[in-house]
Amino acid sequence: MNVVYKHTIRFVIFAFLQAMVFNQLNIGFGIHLMIQPLYIMLLPFELTVIPMMGIAFLMGLVIDIISNTYGLNTSSLVLMAYLRPIVFKFYGPREGYDPLKEPNSQDMGASWFTVVYGILLGLHSFWFFLLEIFELGRIGFILQKTIFSGLLSFLLALLIQSFILNSTQKK
Amino acid sequence: MRNLIAFLQRFRIFLVFALLQFLALLWYTTFLSFPRNQYLTTNNHIAIQLLEWEHDLTKHFNLSKNNTDLQWENIYWRKRQPQFMYQLSRGKVKISDTLYEQQYTYIPAEVINSSVNRRNNYFTLNVGAAQGIKRGMGVFCQQGVVGIIHYVSKHYSLVKTVLTKDINIDVSIRMKKTDLPGLLKWDGQDPRYGMITGINNDLRIKKWSRVETRGGSGIFPKGLPVGKVSFTEPIEGEALWKVEIRFAADYRRLQRVYVIKNLHLAEQTALEARIPEED
Numbered sequence: 083m084n085v086v087y088k089h090t091i092r093f094v095i096f097a098f099l100q101a102m103v104f105n106q107l108n109i110g111f112g113i114h115l116m117i118q119p120l121y122i123m124l125l126p127f128e129l130t131v132i133p134m135m136g137i138a139f140l141m142g143l144v145i146d147i148i149s150n151t152y153g154l155n156t157s158s159l160v161l162m163a164y165l166r167p168i169v170f171k172f173y174g175p176r177e178g179y180d181p182l183k184e185p186n187s188q189d190m191g192a193s194w195f196t197v198v199y200g201i202l203l204g205l206h207s208f209w210f211f212l213l214e215i216f217e218l219g220r221i222g223f224i225l226q227k228t229i230f231s232g233l234l235s236f237l238l239a240l241l242i243q244s245f246i247l248n249s250t251q252k253k
Numbered sequence: 254m255r256n257l258i259a260f261l262q263r264f265r266i267f268l269v270f271a272l273l274q275f276l277a278l279l280w281y282t283t284f285l286s287f288p289r290n291q292y293l294t295t296n297n298h299i300a301i302q303l304l305e306w307e308h309d310l311t312k313h314f315n316l317s318k319n320n321t322d323l324q325w326e327n328i329y330w331r332k333r334q335p336q337f338m339y340q341l342s343r344g345k346v347k348i349s350d351t352l353y354e355q356q357y358t359y360i361p362a363e364v365i366n367s368s369v370n371r372r373n374n375y376f377t378l379n380v381g382a383a384q385g386i387k388r389g390m391g392v393f394c395q396q397g398v399v400g401i402i403h404y405v406s407k408h409y410s411l412v413k414t415v416l417t418k419d420i421n422i423d424v425s426i427r428m429k430k431t432d433l434p435g436l437l438k439w440d441g442q443d444p445r446y447g448m449i450t451g452i453n454n455d456l457r458i459k460k461w462s463r464v465e466t467r468g469g470s471g472i473f474p475k476g477l478p479v480g481k482v483s484f485t486e487p488i489e490g491e492a493l494w495k496v497e498i499r500f501a502a503d504y505r506r507l508q509r510v511y512v513i514k515n516l517h518l519a520e521q522t523a524l525e526a527r528i529p530e531e532d
Contacts, residue, residue, distance in 0.1 A: 102307055108370050108505055112442070132269050139273050146280075148300045149368065150375040150411070153281035157274060164270040213281065214372040215441055223442065 085126060092246075096121040097141055101148035112227040113234055118145060118155065119206045120239045122163050123199055124186055127179045131167050138163035158210040162202055173198050187240065188247050200236065207232045301409055304377060308365040315506050323509070326395050357474050360384055360512040362392075365409075369444035369505050374416040376400070380512065381408040391472040391513040397501035398422060398437075398466060398479050399510050410512075415479075416444055416504060423470060424449060424479050426496070427463045428456065434467055435496070437479060444504050447480065449496040458485050464498050471518045 096118055104115040122138055142156030149155075170179070173194065179185075187195035211227045261268065362384075366377040380386050382405050392399040392412050400414035401422070413420060416439050425432040426449070433456065435449040449464065461481045468475030484497040515521075 098303075102303065105368065106307075106311075108368075112370070114370060131266050135269055135273055139277070142277065147297070148303060150366070150377070151371065152284040153277040153279075157277035157281060160270065160273045160277060164266075213278075216372070220441075 089125065092121060092124070093137070093141065097144045098148075101145045105145070105149045109234075111230055112223070114210075114227065114231045115238055116203075116207065116210075116231065116235045117238060117242060118142075118159060119162055119203050119235070120199075120242060122159060122166065123202060123239075124184065126181075127170075127183070127185060128181050131164065134166065135160050135163045154210060154213055157213060158206050161209050162206040165205060166202060169198055169201055186243055186247060188243070196236075199239065200232075203236060203239070204228065204232050207235070297406075301377075304366045305379075308363075312363075312508065315508060318506065319508050322395055356515065356517050358514045358516065360386065360514060362410075362510050362512055364507050364510060367504070367507060369416060372441045373418055374414050374444075374504075375403065376412040376414055376507070376510075378410045378412060378510065378512070379408070381406050381410050383407055385514065386410045386512055389472065390515075392510050393473065393477055393513065394502050394507055394510045396478065396503070398473060398477055399502065399504070399507065401472060402512065412510075414504065415439060415447060415500070422473070422479075423467045424464050425467045426452070426458060426482060427465060428459070431456075432467075433458070437464075437498075445500060446483065447498050447500055449498060450493070452494045452496055454487050454492055454494045458482055458494060458496065460485070471515050471521045473513060474515075 100116065100118050104117060107115060109115070118141055121141060122134070125134060125137065138159040139156055142153075142159040145151070145155045146153055170185070183189040185195075185198075207228045208224070211224045211231075215224050215227075360380055362378040362380040364376050365379050368374045376392075376399070378386075378392070386402055386405050388402055388405055390402045392402060398415060400412040400417075400420065402410050403413035404411040415422065415437060418439070418441070420437065420439065422437040423434065424437045425434045433452050435452045438448045438450055440448055452458070460483065463481055464479040466473040466475060466477040466479060478501045480498040480500040482496055483499040486495045487493075488495050
């Protein structure tokens, strides 16, 4: 499948799953499941950072419009897209990334994915909840939301990958 | 000039990032105080259509509970209807009563999109300007207060619920002798509990005393239920109570609400505009 088609279809699926399903779930303990960071994570290696920030902006815009959050998702997704190349560079192999591979847990290994996606998701969630609550006195609650939501969203990301990778890689 | 271009070249990634971040934050910070663009809310056609489809799927989830609630409300009002009561004194002449005048009318509505777990929660209603909804009208459900209309399009409207940061509905705690006025707030943690600020600690507050709207600003009538006091604690260094209340309504399961139209609001604001302003 063409890379552009694949990621466009993924864009639609991820945005609407997030806005219509995961944003409507109310689990309690301040848990907010997020799958949109996974979409930014799975964009190809050779995509440069400016188009990636554009895609992140669009994605955030769609989710914010449907779920009445007014720029919250947009801001945190743009931040994540900006940070992705920096974190990738830091944890990358010495000779650079293989452009045929994708930044997922199957191609790059579970340990690489855990570290890189863990850092990016953590920063994304922290920024998201910091902006949402916006009171420094409640930093404990912000951290609690970040940790709980981050952990569950990470597990959800592993689950989603096991679905989409199995269906797309067995050609 | 060349230096400037070189600078832009060098920092272009960061500049694009800063621009996009600025746009997003501008949107985030300005919407809370005043909504500017309806296409950036759920009140645009595409998002509304999606939400309508979703609502069609999920509206039956709490149907039996909602029906029971409506039935109880019907019984409550039926008991107060004069024609269903036993008449103790017969043969008296009934004259139409002019002592009471209607001040509020109600527009029924359905919540088609809601959230309770964010810092600022908005509900989308399926009524709009075509039904006579205006910005600033109050919204309540059978159990209690819901919020204030924040944005209206032709067929839909957006409610700023009590589960937002700066909602500030004036409420009062019902006590035996006096009522204590305060402002309703929400701290963003639990959709079942809210807070009331501005209550002096010279009087003891009984647990589970009722909290109702005060009706001062003309948005809500006096005496709509809000919740019950669940916890009080003195604030250190101030002569105020920290009051936590349990909301009467369960916002996680809300479906049918009423929008309040105050027929006397224009009169009240015209009168209050005559107060001389102090500089």
